[in-house]
Amino acid sequence: MKIAIVTDSTAYLPDRIKDASNLFVIPIPVILDGKIYNEGIDIEADEYYSLLNNSSEFPTTSQPALGEVIELYKGIVAKGFDTIISIHLSAGISGFVNTLFSLTDSIEGVTLYPYDSKITSVPMGHMVEAALDLVKKNASLEEIFAKLDIIRDNTYAYLIVDDLNNLVRGGRLTNGAALIAGLLKIKPILTFEDGKIILFEKIRSTKKAFARAENIIGQRDKEINRPVKLYVIHANNLAVAEEEKEKLQKQYPEAIIEIGHFGPVIGTHLGEKAIGICISAQ
Template sequence: MRIAVVTDSTAYLPQQLIKENNITVVPIPVILDGKTYDEGTQISTSEFYTWLRQSETLPSTTQPSIGEMVKLYRKLGDQGYDTVISIHLSSTISGFLSNLRNVDDLVPNTHVIPYDSQITVILMGEMVLTAAKMAKSGKTVDEILARLDALRETTDEYFIVNDLQNLVKGGRLSNASAFLGGMLRIKPILTFDDEHKIVAFEKIRSLKKAYSRVEELFDQAVKTTDYPIHAFIIHANDEAAAITWRDELQAKYPKIKFDISYFGPVIGTHLGEKAIAIGWIKDEQV
């Protein structure tokens, strides 16, 4: 059995890991001033945030076409893969995965399994990487899916954002009404709820207090977790802030592995520039 692993560009995995583990990445389109660009191939993260600062219009995103996905899956089938595990951003963020539910009927030469990561960014990327390594080592589909299910249960993330307007406009903030009043004067903390929807968790009056509160929440999680975690500081074009926060947290938690990742154009479209987050997942390397 040969298993291919497919994901979308919001996994934000380093190119070297993508290549080494034979991962196929489907770019998600982002729309800027009426023009469509494929994330990661037609527009870079730095180009996107430069545009975002200069433009008076809000960006938006769309989905890869089903036709493109069917073509990709058939190509993988022609290459000898009898199964494709296609891991994508949470179905509560995008309808992309839902549109793949019946694609297997259109691909006669391989079996396509769409998989909901229930999250996005590098936390999804870590799930993708685990699946790809398992496929490479000869694990079965059932073994890979079971590991993904277990790993998915260990993900968590808290975001600090400067502006809720695009999340609200795009309908991706499920409890927006409670946070609209005076939102320009607060630094809201967002997270994924039990239904895997992005929700505004708390209103915080300053950036310093927002950082402090997120650190409290992270500390609570660390104290109640009985497995090693891999933590990430994820930033929207603010690497200096991410490095500073990473270094501070690493000093407080020397046994935890911290790395830095980023919000690319598609997720940055909804969170805005200077958003920052801490996310974590079970450390599969320990």
């Protein structure tokens, strides 16, 4: 059995795995002012936020062209792989991973396993990293999926966004939650529930929202009861991310804490300056 790992461009991948010979990345398109950009190929995060701020239209995202995905899978087969584990952003954000299930019997010479990470960005990159490490150790499929399930079932993310309008206009958060936030002038904490972004708690200020998220992370650490990593993820907001990492490190001195960023696709939905605080089983 020769296993390839496929993911999409919303995954924030550690440098040490980016050039792995059995890793393949499907770019997710972003449409900005009528022009299509393939994340990670035509546009990177830093450039994107500059374009976003000067755009005349609200940006949108779309699923990759199915024909291009099929060609990628066929190319992987041509390289001698007979098994593909395809790890993708939450079905609650995009229908792409569900689309892949329709392909499981249509690619000759390979067994395809689509996997819904129920998250995105750094935690999804962590899943990809874990899968690649296990493949290198000749782990069985059962062992790989068991590890992915442990990470997925023990990943919690809390999002503090500057403006809810992007999420509402993109259909990733209900209008009701945004309306309540606007009327009460609150700073909401959002989270993922079954892969969907929902309102977790309403807080009166940004400072209190961060403090609350930091406290929740500590509670989740006790619940997980196994080695964890903490992540601070930002949408073109590195200075705040670094400050938040420093605060978390003081509160949880033994924790491994890493900083990552939201790329163009997730940045489109969360908006610039968003910060995510996340804990995940190792």
